[in-house]
Amino acid sequence: MADPAFARSALNRRQFLGAATALLGLPLLAGTTLTACASDSDTDAVTWFEPEVRRSNGGTLSTQLRVAESDVALGGSRIRAVTYEGTYPGPTLDVRPGDRIEVALINDIDEPTNLHTHGWHVSPKQPSDDVLLAIEPGDTFDYAYDLPADHSAGTFWYHSHQHTLSDTQVFGGLFGALVVRGELDDLPGVADRPERLLMISQTQIIDGEMVPGDKSSNDLQQTLINGTYQPTTDIAPGEIQRWRIINASSLFLRLQLDGHRMNMLAVDGDALTSVTSHDIIEVIPGGRADVLIEGANTGTYQLRSLSWEEFGPYYSSMVPAPMPLMNLVSRGDTQQPASLPTTLLPFDDLRAATIDRRREFVFEELEPRGTGDMGHFMYYINGTTFDHHVVNETMILGDTEEWHFVNRTYEPHPVHIHVNDFQVVAINDEPVDQQHYRDTAMLPPFGSLTIRHRFEDFTGQFVMHCHILFHEDHGMMQLLEVVERPA
Ligand SMILES: [Cu+2]
Incomplete structure (x- = not known):
């Protein structure tokens, strides 16, 4: 047990x-x-x-x-x-x-x-x-x-x-x-x-x-x-x-x-x-x-x-x-x-891509159990909870970035990013061989997740969040924005 x-x-x-x-x-x-x-x-x-x-x-x-x-x-x-x-x-x-x-x-x-x-x-x-x-x-x-x-x-x-x-x-x-x-x-x-x-x-x-x-x-x-x-x-x-x-x-x-x-x-x-x-x-x-x-x-x-x-x-x-x-x-x-089919579709492996920028995201939470009040539960990314007035990260259209997620909690979080899918390249800092993209990946307890993604086709504001929706509702979400490359 x-x-x-x-x-x-x-x-x-x-x-x-x-x-x-x-x-x-x-x-x-x-x-x-x-x-x-x-x-x-x-x-x-x-x-x-x-x-x-x-x-x-x-x-x-x-x-x-x-x-x-x-x-x-x-x-x-x-x-x-x-x-x-x-x-x-x-x-x-x-x-x-x-x-x-x-x-x-x-x-x-x-x-x-x-x-x-x-x-x-x-x-x-x-x-x-x-x-x-x-x-x-x-x-x-x-x-x-x-x-x-x-x-x-x-x-x-x-x-x-x-x-x-x-x-x-x-x-x-x-x-x-x-x-x-x-x-x-x-x-x-x-x-x-x-x-x-x-x-x-x-x-x-x-x-x-x-x-x-x-x-x-x-x-x-x-x-x-x-x-x-x-x-x-x-x-x-x-x-x-x-x-x-x-x-x-x-x-x-x-x-x-x-x-x-x-x-x-x-x-x-x-x-x-x-x-x-x-x-x-x-x-x-x-x-x-x-x-x-x-x-x-x-x-x-x-x-x-x-x-x-x-x-x-x-x-x-x-x-x-x-x-x-x-x-x-x-x-x-x-x-x-x-x-059964064997070969499916080709894939643009981002492990070979030039990385324009690296970022880190730290997931933390506060669950004061025994208070009987779930309203006190808070979930954080980089020390803040979601605020739709604040753009947390700004990326440039066409760039390829590597993001490193760190989990300082005892439970896994499913990381979901809107608009652009990503490739998982490492889990707990150990390289993995995932030859496909995805839009949601597990950030292991007290571990890390490394992804690569390219911001294609669309500018605008969107979100990245934990897909345990209770966590998202209680703060574990960030506002991202993709902008045109400055002239
Ligand atoms: Cu979560």
């Missing part, structure tokens, strides 16, 4: 209740109406839900996302929740590079909200991905995103980014998937594979009501896939499916699927140079993975998230015990074996 002093941590972004339950990994049953959809004897039941898909047509997608409280299908019940368009998750927006995406965000709740297109390389200026905007109650804002013609293809997501309310709003249901179809999808072995969307989130339901994010307790939360608790989906033996996995929760997931390898195509919507095969994949808060799954022999297999116990005490509380997430039933006629 881990030292409880360390176990009060990443999961513990809300009120810390019932630590013993979390540590023992007891089933999450208290006061809930959620039920598992498949038992061992009933795995033929396919209980699979994916949200409505809205596709672009002729280079345009014009749609609305209405933010309102309604009864939504959640975990097998009807639950009051604030969502987009009355579904949990919201509709999937399915687009192509070069598209123009217009979204009327209608705010029909009694607090401000806004919209962030997580992972998209688009302008951070309004009416595009400006997360400093606050759309007030009763107002509608017409967002418009011009996705570059060379935008990477893969899996992204959208969610509320209203500072101080992000955690509550996203936890409550304000999120949905973004799919970009492009070059990666046309490759032999990737094209035309049947798809599954796995959007992973957390919720807490007591007596048929959702507990607001700031009042809920981590150890009483359920982990859902597309709003369903432990759903079941199917595959045929030998069939190759593409799974789009999105971590909309604050859990650091280590996913393992019984009897199957996970063949990785892309991380955070950025293609790998070649397919890599894994027994376990890590998908951190905010992160995504695109994988190919080849159906095993007839039977029922479990997807679960593993504990981090083996990584040491600072990780022990992230997922306290192996957590079942869904069942995969392999059934039907065996399909003709198809080959």
Whole structure:
């Protein structure tokens, strides 16, 4: 058993209740109406839900996302929740590079909200991905995103980014998937594979009501896939499916699927140079993975998230015990074996780049536990908390920089940077060989993370923050600005 002093941590972004339950990994049953959809004897039941898909047509997608409280299908019940368009998750927006995406965000709740297109390389200026905007109650804002013609293809997501309310709003249901179809999808072995969307989130339901994010307790939360608790989906033996996995929760997931390898195509919507095969994949808060799954022999297999116990005490509380997430039933006629792709897409390795500037960011936090007041929890980058009036760092368009993040806390933080993706080049000052970009990476406890990125195409102000949204809401975010190169 881990030292409880360390176990009060990443999961513990809300009120810390019932630590013993979390540590023992007891089933999450208290006061809930959620039920598992498949038992061992009933795995033929396919209980699979994916949200409505809205596709672009002729280079345009014009749609609305209405933010309102309604009864939504959640975990097998009807639950009051604030969502987009009355579904949990919201509709999937399915687009192509070069598209123009217009979204009327209608705010029909009694607090401000806004919209962030997580992972998209688009302008951070309004009416595009400006997360400093606050759309007030009763107002509608017409967002418009011009996705570059060379935008990477893969899996992204959208969610509320209203500072101080992000955690509550996203936890409550304000999120949905973004799919970009492009070059990666046309490759032999990737094209035309049947798809599954796995959007992973957390919720807490007591007596048929959702507990607001700031009042809920981590150890009483359920982990859902597309709003369903432990759903079941199917595959045929030998069939190759593409799974789009999105971590909309604050859990650091280590996913393992019984009897199957996970063949990785892309991380955070950025293609790998070649397919890599894994027994376990890590998908951190905010992160995504695109994988190919080849159906095993007839039977029922479990997807679960593993504990981090083996990584040491600072990780022990992230997922306290192996957590079942869904069942995969392999059934039907065996399909003709198809080959998995090997080579994917080329990649501009920034380890070879000339570095224009280096910067350092120190992550610290103050969690005065036992005070009973989460309002005292503060999270810092370079000694300050977020202030939208203050630009913390200014970069020059076209420059390539190396950033070194230092973690002076006992828990990991998922570092997310808007607009431009980055390459991880070292972890704990040891070089790593990651031949792809990403938009979110783990800063290890009492460790460091080194990344390289280039500021391309867009000037303007945007943010870098911890994607444990409770930490972001309580300060762990910086305002960045890219400017034209001075004459
Ligand atoms: Cu954090």
